[in-house]
Amino acid sequence: MADAPRSHGRLSISASATPRDLLTPSPRLKGAWTAKVITLFPEMFPGVLGASLTGKALQDGLWALETVDLRAFGTGKHRNVDDTPAGGGAGLVMRPDVLGRALGMAARGTPDDPERWPRVYLSPRGKPFTQKDAQRFSQAEGITLLCGRFEGVDQRVIEHFGLEEISIGDFVLTGGEIAAQALIDATVRLIHRVLGNQASTEEESFSEGLLEHPHYTKPAVWEGREIPEILLSGHHAKIAHWRKAMAERLTKERRPDLWRAYLAAQDRDPDGDQEL
16 A cells, blocks of 8 residues: 655645745734745755745744646646756756746736846756845845756746856756755845844845854853853953954955955055055
8 A cells, every 4th residue: 555645844745836936824014025946846845945944934924935747737637847958968957838837826826026026947057146145135035946846947938938057066956946946045034033043144244244142151161172262251342353354354265256346345455455
C-alpha cells in the first residue's frame, strides 16, 4: 500500500492551477507584500521562509507567499513542461506556452508596472542580486518569481513578459527554488515590522557599501581571546569610529570590488585613499 501524500506547509501535494496561499490561517493584512512563486515543486515552500522571523511575519500577515504549480499548466497526458532545444544540444528547455499560461495566471490582480510589481526569472546568467535589489523589491507591492529548471526557459518568454533576470552567484543550481527563497528572505526582512529592531538593517553588511564590522559579546575573555578594549569603554563616538574602521579594513581585504565602489562613491582615491 502506497504511503499517503505528506503535508507540506499544511497543504497536501496535488497539481492545481490556482495559486496557493501558504501558512496564512488568518487573513493577510491589507496591502501586505506578496511573493508569487512559479515552480515545479510547490512543496519546497515555504521551506526556510516558514521559520524564524520571516515565518512569524508570514503567520502574522505582514507578507504573503503564494505558489503557482507549473505542472498544472503542462501539455498532454503527462503535463509536460519542457521539450528538446531548437538547434539541438543536451538537456531540455521549458516551453513558452506552458510558462506563458502560468505567468498569465500569476499576473491576475497585479499591476503591470515593474516598479510596483517586479517579475523575476532566477537565472545563473542574470544580474547579480544585491542589497539594493532587496531594498528595491521590498518597496514594491509584491513580486513574481519564476524558478527555472533543466537548461532554462525559452527566450521568448523572457522577452514577452519583460522578465528581469537575477542571479544569486556565479554557480549553477538544479533549479531556482533555493535562489527564490534566498531572494525572498533578503527582501522580506526589510519590510516594516518584520524585524524587531529596524536599526539592525542599517548597520549590517552592504547597507553602506561595506562589509559589517566584527561582533563580540560575553564572556569578556574566551579561550584566551579578549573583547577589544574600545568596545568596553562606553565611549560611543570612539566605538562608532572603531567599527567603521574595521568595516573598511575588512571590505578592503576581502572584497576589493566593493572597496573600489565605496571609494568611488565618496570621491576617494583607491590607491592613496585620499579625496579626489
